[in-house]
Amino acid sequence: MSEADLKEDLPEDEAAAENDAALETESLDEENRLKPEFVRSVKEALAEEDSDRVYDLVEPLHPADIADLFELVDENERHTLARSIRDLMGVEVIAELNDWVRELLVEALPADVVADIAEQLDTDDAVAMLEDLDEADQRAVLAEMEPEERAAIESALAYPEESAGRLMSREFVAVPETMTVGDLIDFLREHRELPTEFWEVFCVDALHHPVGTCALSWILRCPRNIPLYDVMKRDQTLIPVGMDQEEVALRFQKYALISAAVVDPSGRLIGQITVDDVVHVIQEEAGEDTLLLSGAGDGDINEPILLTVRARLTWLCVNLATAIIASSVVGLFQGAIARFALLAVLMPIVSGMGGNAGTQTLAVVVRAIATNQLTDTNTWRMIMREFRIALANGTALGVLIGTGTGLLFGNALLGAVIATAMVVNNLVAGLAGILVPVTLARFKVDPAVSSAVFVTTATDTMGFFSFLGLAVLTGLA
Amino acid sequence: MSEADLKEDLPEDEAAAENDAALETESLDEENRLKPEFVRSVKEALAEEDSDRVYDLVEPLHPADIADLFELVDENERHTLARSIRDLMGVEVIAELNDWVRELLVEALPADVVADIAEQLDTDDAVAMLEDLDEADQRAVLAEMEPEERAAIESALAYPEESAGRLMSREFVAVPETMTVGDLIDFLREHRELPTEFWEVFCVDALHHPVGTCALSWILRCPRNIPLYDVMKRDQTLIPVGMDQEEVALRFQKYALISAAVVDPSGRLIGQITVDDVVHVIQEEAGEDTLLLSGAGDGDINEPILLTVRARLTWLCVNLATAIIASSVVGLFQGAIARFALLAVLMPIVSGMGGNAGTQTLAVVVRAIATNQLTDTNTWRMIMREFRIALANGTALGVLIGTGTGLLFGNALLGAVIATAMVVNNLVAGLAGILVPVTLARFKVDPAVSSAVFVTTATDTMGFFSFLGLAVLTGLA
Numbered sequence: 001m002s003e004a005d006l007k008e009d010l011p012e013d014e015a016a017a018e019n020d021a022a023l024e025t026e027s028l029d030e031e032n033r034l035k036p037e038f039v040r041s042v043k044e045a046l047a048e049e050d051s052d053r054v055y056d057l058v059e060p061l062h063p064a065d066i067a068d069l070f071e072l073v074d075e076n077e078r079h080t081l082a083r084s085i086r087d088l089m090g091v092e093v094i095a096e097l098n099d100w101v102r103e104l105l106v107e108a109l110p111a112d113v114v115a116d117i118a119e120q121l122d123t124d125d126a127v128a129m130l131e132d133l134d135e136a137d138q139r140a141v142l143a144e145m146e147p148e149e150r151a152a153i154e155s156a157l158a159y160p161e162e163s164a165g166r167l168m169s170r171e172f173v174a175v176p177e178t179m180t181v182g183d184l185i186d187f188l189r190e191h192r193e194l195p196t197e198f199w200e201v202f203c204v205d206a207l208h209h210p211v212g213t214c215a216l217s218w219i220l221r222c223p224r225n226i227p228l229y230d231v232m233k234r235d236q237t238l239i240p241v242g243m244d245q246e247e248v249a250l251r252f253q254k255y256a257l258i259s260a261a262v263v264d265p266s267g268r269l270i271g272q273i274t275v276d277d278v279v280h281v282i283q284e285e286a287g288e289d290t291l292l293l294s295g296a297g298d299g300d301i302n303e304p305i306l307l308t309v310r311a312r313l314t315w316l317c318v319n320l321a322t323a324i325i326a327s328s329v330v331g332l333f334q335g336a337i338a339r340f341a342l343l344a345v346l347m348p349i350v351s352g353m354g355g356n357a358g359t360q361t362l363a364v365v366v367r368a369i370a371t372n373q374l375t376d377t378n379t380w381r382m383i384m385r386e387f388r389i390a391l392a393n394g395t396a397l398g399v400l401i402g403t404g405t406g407l408l409f410g411n412a413l414l415g416a417v418i419a420t421a422m423v424v425n426n427l428v429a430g431l432a433g434i435l436v437p438v439t440l441a442r443f444k445v446d447p448a449v450s451s452a453v454f455v456t457t458a459t460d461t462m463g464f465f466s467f468l469g470l471a472v473l474t475g476l477a
Numbered sequence: 478m479s480e481a482d483l484k485e486d487l488p489e490d491e492a493a494a495e496n497d498a499a500l501e502t503e504s505l506d507e508e509n510r511l512k513p514e515f516v517r518s519v520k521e522a523l524a525e526e527d528s529d530r531v532y533d534l535v536e537p538l539h540p541a542d543i544a545d546l547f548e549l550v551d552e553n554e555r556h557t558l559a560r561s562i563r564d565l566m567g568v569e570v571i572a573e574l575n576d577w578v579r580e581l582l583v584e585a586l587p588a589d590v591v592a593d594i595a596e597q598l599d600t601d602d603a604v605a606m607l608e609d610l611d612e613a614d615q616r617a618v619l620a621e622m623e624p625e626e627r628a629a630i631e632s633a634l635a636y637p638e639e640s641a642g643r644l645m646s647r648e649f650v651a652v653p654e655t656m657t658v659g660d661l662i663d664f665l666r667e668h669r670e671l672p673t674e675f676w677e678v679f680c681v682d683a684l685h686h687p688v689g690t691c692a693l694s695w696i697l698r699c700p701r702n703i704p705l706y707d708v709m710k711r712d713q714t715l716i717p718v719g720m721d722q723e724e725v726a727l728r729f730q731k732y733a734l735i736s737a738a739v740v741d742p743s744g745r746l747i748g749q750i751t752v753d754d755v756v757h758v759i760q761e762e763a764g765e766d767t768l769l770l771s772g773a774g775d776g777d778i779n780e781p782i783l784l785t786v787r788a789r790l791t792w793l794c795v796n797l798a799t800a801i802i803a804s805s806v807v808g809l810f811q812g813a814i815a816r817f818a819l820l821a822v823l824m825p826i827v828s829g830m831g832g833n834a835g836t837q838t839l840a841v842v843v844r845a846i847a848t849n850q851l852t853d854t855n856t857w858r859m860i861m862r863e864f865r866i867a868l869a870n871g872t873a874l875g876v877l878i879g880t881g882t883g884l885l886f887g888n889a890l891l892g893a894v895i896a897t898a899m900v901v902n903n904l905v906a907g908l909a910g911i912l913v914p915v916t917l918a919r920f921k922v923d924p925a926v927s928s929a930v931f932v933t934t935a936t937d938t939m940g941f942f943s944f945l946g947l948a949v950l951t952g953l954a
Contacts, residue, residue: 031849032728039854062712064731072854096731098850185662188697198694199676199735216693217675220665235539251509253760254541254573256753258676258735275752276733282756283730286763287844290770294840295833301845301859309869312837316874319833323826330825334818341814344821345807349800351825352937355832356772356796360789363771367764368778372508373575377516377549382778392786393793401797460829 027061034065039072046077046084054084063092070101071302079108091117095125100302103132111137115144118153123170124277127156131166164248165241167281168262168271171195177203177211177232182224199258199274203232208268210236210261238263239273248273249281250372289366292448295319318453326351326460333468340477343468346405346418351463353397354425358455361386361433366448369441383434390430391423398422413476421467425459428466432458504538511542516549523554523561531561540569547578548779556585568594572602577779580609588614592621595630600647601754604633608643641725642718644758645739645748648672654680654688654709659701676735676751680709685745687713687738715740716750725750726758727849766843769925772796795930803828803937810945817954819886820945823895828940830874831902835932838863838910843925846918860911867907868900875899890953898944902936909935 027038038057045053058066058081066088070078082089082105094102094117106114106129118126118141130138130153138157142150152170159165173194175184184201188194201219203212212232222231237255239248239262251257252275262271291299295318297311330337330347337344365382368374374382398419406415436454437447471477504515515534522530535543535558543565547555559566559582571579571594583591583606595603595618607615607630615634619627629647636642650671652661661678665671678696680689689709699708714732716725716739728734729752739748768776772795774788807814807824814821842859845851851859875896883892913931914924948954 031724032731033849033852034854036853062732068849071850072852074858185697188694189700194698196694196698197692199692215674215676216697217665217673219697220662220693221671221673223666247508253756254509255539256756258753275756276735279730279733279752279756279759282759283763283848286760287766287848289764290767290840290844293767294836296837296840299841299844301841301850301855301862305862305865309866312834312866313870313873315837316830316833316870317877320826320830320874320878323829326829327822327826330822334822337821338815338818341811341818341821344814344818344824345804345811347821348807348825348828348937348941349797349804352800352803352933353793353797356793357789359771360773360792363767363773364776364778367767367776371760371764372510372545373548373778375510375549376513377511378778381551385778385782388782389786389789393790396790397793397797400794456829460825464825 027057028065034068034072039069042069042081043073043077046073046080049080051084054081055088058085058088063090064096066093067096067098070105071098075104078105091120091125094129095121098300098302099128099132100300100304102129106133107137111140112144114141119145119149123152123156124167126153127166131157131161159241162245163241164239164243164245164262164273165271167245167248167277168239168241168273169195169277170271171198172202172259172261172269172272173198174202174204174208174210174269175228177205177227177229179203179228180224181219181222181226181228181231184219184228185224198272201228202261202269202272203228204269210238210263210269212236213261215258236261238267240265241270245281246285246370249278249285252278253282285370289370289448292446293362293366293452295452319456322453322457322460325457326464329461329464330468333464333472336468336472336477340471342409342414343471343477346414347464347467349401350418350421350425350467351460353401353422354429354459354463355456356429357390357393357426358429358433358459359452361390361430362437362451362455365434365437366451369437369447374438379438383431383438386430386434387427390426394423394426394430397426413474414471417470417474417476418467421463421470424466425463428462429455429459504534505542511545511549516546519546519558520550520554523550523557526557528561531558532565535562535565540567541573543570544573544575547582548575552581555582568597568602571606572598575777575779576605576609577777577781579606583610584614588617589621591618596622596626600626600629600633600748601644603630604643608634608638636718639722640718641716641720641722641739641750642748644722644725644754645716645718645750646754647748648675649679649736649738649746649749650675651679651681651685651687651746652705654682654704654706656680656705657701658696658699658703658705658708661696661705662701675749678705679738679746679749680705681746687715687740687746689713690738692735713738715744717742718747722758723762723847726755726762729755730759762847766847766925769923770839770843770929772929796933799930799934799937802934803941806938806941807945810941810949813945813949813954817948819891820948820954823882823891824941824944826878827895827898827902827944828937830878830899831906831936831940832933833906834867834870834903835906835910835936836929838867838907839914839928839932842911842914843928846914846924851915856915860908860915863907863911864904867903871900871903871907874903890951891948894947894951894953895944898940898947901943902940905939906932906936 027034029035042054042057045057058069070081073081118129121129130141142154156166175187199216201214202210203214205211212234213236214228214232218231237251237257237260239260241262241264257275259272259274261269262273264270295312295315297308365374401422402415402419405418406412432455437451440447440451504511506512519531519534522534547558550558595606598606607618619631633643652664676693678691679687680691682688689711690713691705691709695708714728714734714737716737718739718741734752736749736751738746739750741747772789772792774785842851878899879892879896882895883889909932914928917924917928
């Protein structure tokens with residue numbers, strides 16, 4: 001094996017990307033986003049169908065920036081862009097593309113071209129590209145692939161969506177623990193078919209069960225004659241192939257992992273997950289809660305607009321139902337409102353403040369559940385904590401708004417009523433804000449998805465009911 | 478240098494953690510959280526002041542789980558726990574502790590003990606431990622430290638909070654690019670003072686400017702006589718020491734980095750950031766938006782309750798002001814409400830649905846801004862997108878609620894009024910939901926922090942105003 005051969009093993013495209021750094025800097029702003037002027041030049045060149053100019057502009061970009069560029073140009077410009085820079089559309093660009101943008105681009109390509117691209121991608125990236133295609137397209141693409149790659153992708157697709165099986169790569173280095181450091185280095189130098197980029201070497205026994213992990217830096221720092229069982233860390237975090245990706249992400253974070261072995265139900269090593277794949281998951285899962293809590297669905301700005309409308313409208317209809325419930329509570333007090341219309345003026349304050357307080361508690365609790373900070377062990381303490389916070393905030397707000405109302409309208413009773421309602425509704429908000437998500441989680445329902453409806457219903461109805469009810473009860477109206 | 482010496486270089490405590498796996502499994506549930514029964518046993522042993530039993534229970538745990546245990550026991554049990562397991566309180570436990578829990582524990586320790594702990598930690602972890610102490614305590618601890626470590630920490634503390642300078646570690650491997658693979662391996666084997674865990678080697682020129690990066694797997698796969706300049710990747714992502722940690726996290730994610738060189742303003746290599754430190758940042762920053770949007774402040778369930786009350790109350794008071802503005806809009810229509818109390822029953826539906834729609838748009842836009850997906854280049858397209866979504870949803874909801882109201886109350890005009898108000902308020906919600914955060918971001922204000930107040934004010938006031946105003950205008954009341 002010649003040195004030239006070996007150099008070929010090294011990431012060629014990255015070495016080639018050793019590009020005109022000055023030009024790249026010109027296209028990015030200080031926050032590392034593509035500059036509007038740059039994108040405008042590309043769009044102009046696209047409009048003029050000047051493929052050469054498009055190519056010259058895009059060529060110096062990093063693959064991740066090319067992927068960003070696809071998001072930034074209009075939907076109808078994306079195919080022209082792809083055609084103009086055909087030979088820059090490497091696997092790294094495809095892997096970095098936003099899911100929706102990629103889906104549209106991929107759907108427009110013939111099956112054999114997609115198959116060619118998929119064969120060059122790592123299994124996990126190929127799976128990400130193919131999993132969103134509809135079944136017929138998927139089958140057509142798989143039919144065009146080489147049997148080996150096809151088998152790898154089919155077996156990955158057999159695992160549930162968002163599981164470790166979809167996330168893992170089948171390319172990894174596994175050796176017997178009895179190998180010495182020197183033998184391992186020779187083995188790595190001699191076997192061209194091994195992956196070029198890996199961070200840890202897994203030691204396995206005769207049954208291919210992982211028994212230890214060696215960080216490459218430990219290997220590099222040990223003399224050649226040391227056996228791997230003296231180098232490796234035996235205490236490993238093994239990922240069962242069916243584990244949910246959110247759980248995988250939490251383990252990577254908790255144990256500060258760079259890579260981890262994935263095992264099948266019989267304990268055999270079948271793949272590895274590396275931290276760069278997990279980073280996306282962490283970002284997605286952590287950011288998802290905001291979107292789920294608001295009912296914004298996928299929440300990706302590249303999602304086809306009809307899907308977005310459908311997702312948001314579904315949620316708004318559910319909320320409409322709860323708004324009608326709250327409104328019917330007000331309906332019970334129509335007579336009182338007709339006699340004393342000021343009640344209608346003040347009631348949104350009580351319900352609105354309760355809604356805000358409930359949302360605060362909910363945000364904190366949903367986050368704590370998602371990060372495994374809130375467990376059965378400390379639930380009771382946290383309920384008490386939220387109760388005390390709600391009591392403190394409710395009292396403070398009640399005194400403030402009660403005094404203000406009493407003075408402004410020269411009506412002490414009205415002040416007392418709104419103050420009391422405020423305390424009651426803050427307690428409702430605080431308790432609903434923690435009890436709803438904790439209960440949903442106990443029934444294995446994602447609290448981020450459906451908590452908000454229940455909490456808002458509670459704070460709206462109780463806000464109106466406590467305020468208007470007290471007004472009637474005290475003879476105010 | 479003997480082999481025994483070399484083995485000492487390897488992560489000792491991790492090798493020792495090669496512990497009773499069976500026992501560890503017993504203490505964790507299927508989601509890898511400490512089981513309530515286990516925590517209860519520890520709490521019982523703590524109550525009985527049975528230090529030996531506490532020690533036996535905790536000893537098999539991974540440091541990250543010991544850190545979790547501190548969060549799960551009550552505040553007043555934490556010091557007893559720390560005393561009972563003194564020699565298990567290694568640097569890894571300290572580094573993994575929740576910031577608030579650590580602060581309380583650390584504050585209770587004498588300065589020289591804290592200094593001892595800080596000296597054993599990596600610079601970035603030591604900084605995390607010391608940065609939250611008040612200045613007098615910080616100075617006392619620094620005074621007890623060895624000059625070298627002290628200097629490293631002081632220089633880190635000189636960088637702004639949440640900057641790359643605070644996040645970076647000063648331990649890394651940097652060599653000239655002219656070194657060969659073989660010389661590098663010998664160098665790594667011979668120099669004991671080098672860090673034991675690193676993922677990439679940085680090549681530097683005579684001025685200590687980074688010129689390339691070698692992944693360790695490339696080094697292991699190349700023959701000894703190849704010079705590093707033929708192995709290294711020249712296209713690097715350099716992190717300026719003053720860069721905000723959120724920006725650092727975005728680059729790690731965008732370019733799938735494992736580690737990155739940190740450079741001072743003159744371009745000299747002064748530290749490295751590794752992905753395991755960034756994973757925490759990504760998680761925090763992505764999760765933060767939910768908390769910021771709801772005004773829940775830090776949102777950590779371990780935050781001292783008074784700080785939590787203050788943070789949430791501040792936000793609630795701001796919202797009280799906006800609720801009063803909205804309520805005063807209703808006040809303008811008191812006469813109409815007194816004549817036709819049904820208006821008061823229906824008006825919360827219009828404002829509430831607008832609020833929900835606004836929150837949806839806001840969640841999506843804030844996320845897109847945070848992940849650099851929404852930039853100046855596509856702002857206009859996204860405004861049009863939100864406008865179209867709002868028009869579609871507003872029309873659908875308007876028709877639904879308008880028809881229902883018209884039929885239920887046998888009043889077609891009332892139905893038409895609420896339908897129109899619904900469309901108007903959805904448009905207000907959609908446009909405010911994108912224009913407010915985009916404008917704030919342009920003025921370098923974090924849109925997650927203050928957008929919600931403006932958007933809610935817009936949807937509440939316009940909800941009431943459009944509905945009640947139309948009712949009066951059409952002679953309904």
